[in-house]
Amino acid sequence: MSIAGRITAQDVAKLAGVSQSAVSRVFTPGASVAPKTAAKVRAAAKTLGYRPNSLARAMITGKSRIIGLVVAYLDNQFYPVAIEKLSHALQAKGYHVLLFMASNDPGEMDRLMDDLLAYQVDGIITASVAISNDVTRRCADAGIPLVMFNRGQPGSGLSSVTSANALGGRKVAEFLLAGGHQRIAHISGWQGASTGRDRARGLIEGLAEAGLAPHAMIDGMFNRDKAAAAARELMDSPDPTDAIFVGNDHMAFAVIDSLRAMGLRVPQDVSVVGYDDVPMAAWGAYDLTTVRQPLVRMVDATVETLLAQIDDPARGAQAVEIDAPLILRGSARLPEEGT
Amino acid sequence: MSIAGRITAQDVAKLAGVSQSAVSRVFTPGASVAPKTAAKVRAAAKTLGYRPNSLARAMITGKSRIIGLVVAYLDNQFYPVAIEKLSHALQAKGYHVLLFMASNDPGEMDRLMDDLLAYQVDGIITASVAISNDVTRRCADAGIPLVMFNRGQPGSGLSSVTSANALGGRKVAEFLLAGGHQRIAHISGWQGASTGRDRARGLIEGLAEAGLAPHAMIDGMFNRDKAAAAARELMDSPDPTDAIFVGNDHMAFAVIDSLRAMGLRVPQDVSVVGYDDVPMAAWGAYDLTTVRQPLVRMVDATVETLLAQIDDPARGAQAVEIDAPLILRGSARLPEEGT
DNA sequence: AGCTTTTGTGCATACGTTTGCAAATCAGCT
């Protein structure tokens, strides 16, 4: 019965009539301890309600079993769901998640790095946040593996996990062309991010193979308001588009809202295709045709890559790309049968 | 230039020509240290890239400056946004967030408690997750403050921050009555949660004052599928309702999707009112009339309550309720002018 | 200058663990 104050391994040792080391060994998986004493210790621990202090353990072993997770925005549904899955996956591996919110202010990440290092995290996952070279260097210096989730940084020597964004853009191009669209515009993801650039490039390449070019390209910055404005601009023009590929679902919803507010029908007047396949894309109000980022596989690849790098610091960075299938729904006109 | 390995206060001390204690004092806000030596130490720290080890600091002070944040689901947009704000608010106060995902399996929370205690968190915030008496007791034993966000546990002696849910339900009742609705149904939040019960009770009381009773009550369990099924059931009946108050926005969206799929128009055929006012409620596709939970004020109250309890463990629990205004949009028929 | 009061510093201990090492116990043999 613990009145107050922390219960330590000493207390348990005293009650069980063994040394403190013995207690430690009982709670250390690989250690050598006789079944009989283990039983005594476990009994004592249970009555006192003892749990080893993870912080003290981290000090001595040099492994905190904490992963720093840095996220910029949570209003795009893709990220909450990703966090949920990442967190579950890491919990299952015995790691814990220290959550950091970063604005996209570049200085912000540097400040967060201080906290991350101070808490001796074993590894870092960043989701949709820009990494300066300084941050990269400090991670390398401290020997802390970092994996970028859903964003790459070519030439940075950092691991990343993304979907096959360029290929995804290509698939959209082919699909829209097959559907008979002539004037295909792109409201892109932020061109400062690999994710945004690659999707745009894929679309352009896909159209080029048919001898076409995008009817228009506008940087939507992954921002709803920007995307909505872009949609209005595209349709107000004397030569409006007949299909819009939007850089992610989050913007695509804003685009559809905006089109409907203009009295246009989707997909009769204009087709819309998104990217991500967040749960909301399947909801009746949008029924969005989109490219699915296979979240579970991306999450699995992320923790696998990160843990591999933690276990073997000599292992180099790797950039994983996961195939992203096109999901057909009602927001884009379908190709004719038998094409 | 750090080649590898952690830089400790010892290293800095050596370089600066002072004792390790001096270095510690420079990084401890209230401590007594001469400006001159502070400067020397800071310089040495900067060239070595030194940051105090938070884990070691936590060991000695007994304060980890870590808050455990336990969340059940992230698919309801209310919670991601809440997490974002909570995290920012805590970061601003020098705390950090250890994130735990809990299923609503009651045993799950007990297991998480082990981890929370092992990491010596200074406090716990739970968002929409059930707390067993056992968990309550263990927190009390360990002297760890806990505040429940967006859920209360009457008689548990636990702090909580919610909106004024019952009053909110009342407001909806009055508003729908004023709008001339006769058959008002409720697809409630989970009746196992105070939040769901209080909103339902408010509606019932509000209708009772006008001598009415709900036309129907169905427990939607905060679940989209359940809510959609409930909506179909309500409208398929020989005596369909003319207004549905839904226990939260997340379910309300499913209800609207479901109604539209039946060929019904919102609000011409049936009015829908939600609860939360998540960002999505303002989007064109739903334009949902709803009760706004003032997120910023709830978050502020939560961290204020928690930190007050951390600073003064003797302070008792308190249940904060924050007024929740009704936000009028297009999903519910408005009362006549001049009523 | 001599005294007292304030301020700054170093020494040493403590926080709660893990783990190498050596001593001690135990089991398995002849």
Next chain:
DNA sequence: AGCTGATTTGCAAACGTATGCACAAAAGCT
């Protein structure tokens, strides 16, 4: 019984910091 080898155990030293205590240095005063 005596020896060998394997297993279990306790001792003590770490990990990197904060902090009480004693003392040194500086500052304030008449």
